[in-house]
Amino acid sequence: MPETPDQNYDVVINGASVAGCTAAILHARRGARVALLERRSGMDAHKVLCTHYIQASAHPVMAELGLAEELDGVGAIRNSADYWTRWGWIRPEARTGPGVLPHGYSVRRQTLDPLLRRRAAATPGVDLKLGHTVNELLTDDGRVTGVAGTTADGGFALRARLVVGADGKDSTVARLAGAPAETSENNRFSYFAYFRGVPHPEGRACARVYYLDDDNAYVMPNEDGVTVIAAVLSKTRLDDFRNDIEGAYEDFVRSLPDGPDIDKAERISKVIGTLNYPLISRRPHGPGYALIGDAALTSDPLSAVGCAWAMQSASWLADATASALTGTEELDAALGAYARRHATETSAHHHLIADYAKVRPFNEVEAYTFEAAARDARMAEHFHLFGSRLMTVEEFLAPDIVAHAEKVNGWSLSEETLRSLAAGPEGEVR
Structure with missing residues (x-):
């Protein structure tokens, strides 16, 4: 395919969701020219399977992006949580009161994803390319040097010093690059639905998480008075759901101790879920490429770390590689530094999360x-x-x-x- 000058970039990012948009903005602000590719053609496309809870660990990244103010503006909930256990409720805000402890945000992906994508598209140095499907990595002597793929109008090829896979747990970039991976079984399945008008204790828009030994649940208030209620259950209970998913889901929610009164609320979505969500840990870099977000580490949704680690891993990559992409520093050394930071920040946490996903008694x-x-x-x-x-x-x-x-x-x-x-x-x- 003939190349033109505008087909060359410092960074090509596959995937314009949370990780990809964050990486595009931060790389461009550090002086890189970025192509941000998204296979879906709609600006408002969004991920469906999500806990809708961004942990407080990502707040510094959201602040740097200018996203925190925008989330406040759309009514996203400054999140906190109470936790039900067999020993009683864990209430972190009991001593401080609400709004004092570090917080992240609870926000639906139909709000978050388009907001981030528009912010990325408006960032100087970022070329957002919707409807671009990557199906090939360009290489030179074993090193990734770009991507090729298709659009509705035909093929494309883009070259870059760094190719970033921000394309989720089934990452195309990771698969094509042959990134080493470890997979851990998740012995729980999950279903959730959106409700409007769920009464919250004491009028607090506070999440509630339930540790019911083998089974778990969460109740997450979001923007616009919408609450996400999830049942996260041991696979030994699959037969309960085979014949009547909606009935089994609602019966489980009604059984929660001090649980949400869904009979006084309106369910505004179908019951959404997945039966198999393995945990995947990949080596997050190789010659000429890096992986961020779920492409690098897909953890258990129950832990609600996906969105936060997506933003944070994008930030770690941008920080590690900025000098290499715009100056004279060696890129492979920078990618190695990113991988070490990623492991330091996530590996021990992920190990504990993966062990709990086996559905075992509390240790x-x-x-x-x-x-x-x-x-x-x-x-x-x-x-x-x-x-x-x-x-x-x-x-x-x-x-x-x-x-x-x-x-x-x-x-x-x-x-x-x-x-x-x-x-x-x-x-x-x-």
Whole structure:
């Protein structure tokens, strides 16, 4: 295919959703010329399967993008959560009151995705190309140097120093590049629906998350008075849903302790869900390419880390590669730095998330910290910060925290568990 000068970029990004738009904006602001490709042709296209909860760990990225103010403007909820456990409710805001602890946002993807895409399209240096489907990676001596694919008008080819896969858990870029991957089974399935007019306790637009041993649920208030209610269930319960998905879903929601009164609300969507959502961890870089968002790490939706890690991984990549793309720094070294940052920030968290997705009883550490958080305001706040991915596993289980939990609970962790904590959490090899 003949090439023209406008087919050459510093960065080509496949996927114009949360990760891709964030990366495009940040790369362009750092001086790179960016082609942002999206296979769907509509500006308002959006992802359907999502928890709609952006963790507080991504707030600095949202602030840098100017997105936080815009989310406030569209009525997105500054999020927090209470957690039901068999030891009682964990209420992180019990001591501080609402709006004091770090927050992210709860917002539907039909609002978030178009908003981000328009922000990316308006950023100088970004060429948004809708209706562009990538089906080939261009290479030179084993190095990725661009992409090729199709549009409604024919084929295209774009070359770049860096190709970024921001194209989700079934990433085309990752597949074509042969990116090494580890897959972990998710032994839960999920269904959710949108409701309008759900009454919230004390009038607080606060999420509620339920840890019901094998089963889980969440109730997430979003913008425009809409609430997302999800049932996240052990696959041993699949037969309950085979004949009557809507009836089984609504029966489960009604059974939740202190649960939402859906009979006083209006369901405004069908019941949406997935039966199989494996966890996928890929090596997030290779010669001439990088992976961000779900393309790099698809974690369990129950943990609600997808949107936050999409934004954060885009930021880590832009920070690591800016000098290489616009100056003289070596790109492969920069990509290696990005991969190390990605592993440092996500691997230990993902390991714990993947282990819980096996649907097993709470281990000793989980029981210890959940019980303490249900009984003590300081531990509840600590629990919130960890769940928001604002601290490491080591910080979550620091000696002073373990000692405080011991006083609260009146019982101690076993010597074997304490030795394993001292050795540090097991992380994934990335």
